Amino acid sequence: MITLFAVLYWVAVFVFSAAALTLAILAWTAKSPWMIGGAAASLLAALIVAALPGPGSTPILAILLSLVGAALAVIGGGPAATTSLQLATRGSVPNGQHGGILVETEPREVLRGGLAIGLLERLAVAGTIIAGFPAALAVIVAVKGVGRFTELDAAEARERFIIGSFVSLIWASASAAVVVLALR
Numbered sequence: 001m002i003t004l005f006a007v008l009y010w011v012a013v014f015v016f017s018a019a020a021l022t023l024a025i026l027a028w029t030a031k032s033p034w035m036i037g038g039a040a041a042s043l044l045a046a047l048i049v050a051a052l053p054g055p056g057s058t059p060i061l062a063i064l065l066s067l068v069g070a071a072l073a074v075i076g077g078g079p080a081a082t083t084s085l086q087l088a089t090r091g092s093v094p095n096g097q098h099g100g101i102l103v104e105t106e107p108r109e110v111l112r113g114g115l116a117i118g119l120l121e122r123l124a125v126a127g128t129i130i131a132g133f134p135a136a137l138a139v140i141v142a143v144k145g146v147g148r149f150t151e152l153d154a155a156e157a158r159e160r161f162i163i164g165s166f167v168s169l170i171w172a173s174a175s176a177a178v179v180v181l182a183l184r
Contacts (some may be wrong), residue, residue: 003152006055012064013182016046017068020175024076033086043072043174050181057183065179066130073126073175074119081118081167088163117144122172129176141169 020042027035059067121144128136144165 003055004027009049009052009055010057010061010182012049013046013065013178014068014109014139016042016049017065017072017178020046020076021068021072025080027079027083030073031079031082033083033178036076036083040080043076043171043178046178047174047181050178052151052168054184055183062183066118066184069130069179070123072178073172074122077122077168077171078115078118080171081164083165085160088159118168120170121165125169125172127178128180129173130178137173141165 020039023035023039024044026032027039121140124140125137128134128140
């Protein structure tokens with residue numbers, strides 16, 4: 001028997017998650033820190049609702065929420081990391097031609113490919129958490145750190161790497177946590 005609480009619970013989880021995903025997509029396309037702020041607020045609301053004792057789910061709800069959560073993790077983490085980096089550096093680190101940054105100590109671009117790496121990282125993070133294998137997070141972080149190790153000699157690169165990675169990992173983990181909490 002479906003209760004009113006169950007309907008309200010699932011509607012709230014999906015509405016807040018879908019709102020976060022929609023705002024994250026808009027933040028991605030419009031490069032708006034206000035949109036990603038709204039997405040973060042919606043993600044937090046989804047987390048709060050999902051943390052309530054849930055009524056149980058059906059396989060279709062689990063699949064749909066997993067897809068929304070994974071998409072939110074992948075898409076929203078980029079604008080969240082970019083906005084955090086802009087706030088942290090206040091525009092003091094120039095962007096390179098190929099998506100990296102230009103370091104002042106030597107005339108070269110570092111941390112290239114951050115967009116592609118970030119998308120794959122967040123997909124892997126969300127996937128491992130949703131699949132119930134959070135220990136794999138250590139492997140993801142280690143691979144990313146080892147892969148970027150040679151580029152982290154400049155202070156600007158280290159700062160950007162740490163801030164961007166933490167924000168990206170936190171966003172993906174929070175997105176996946178909505179799924180895990182709601183389906184428990």
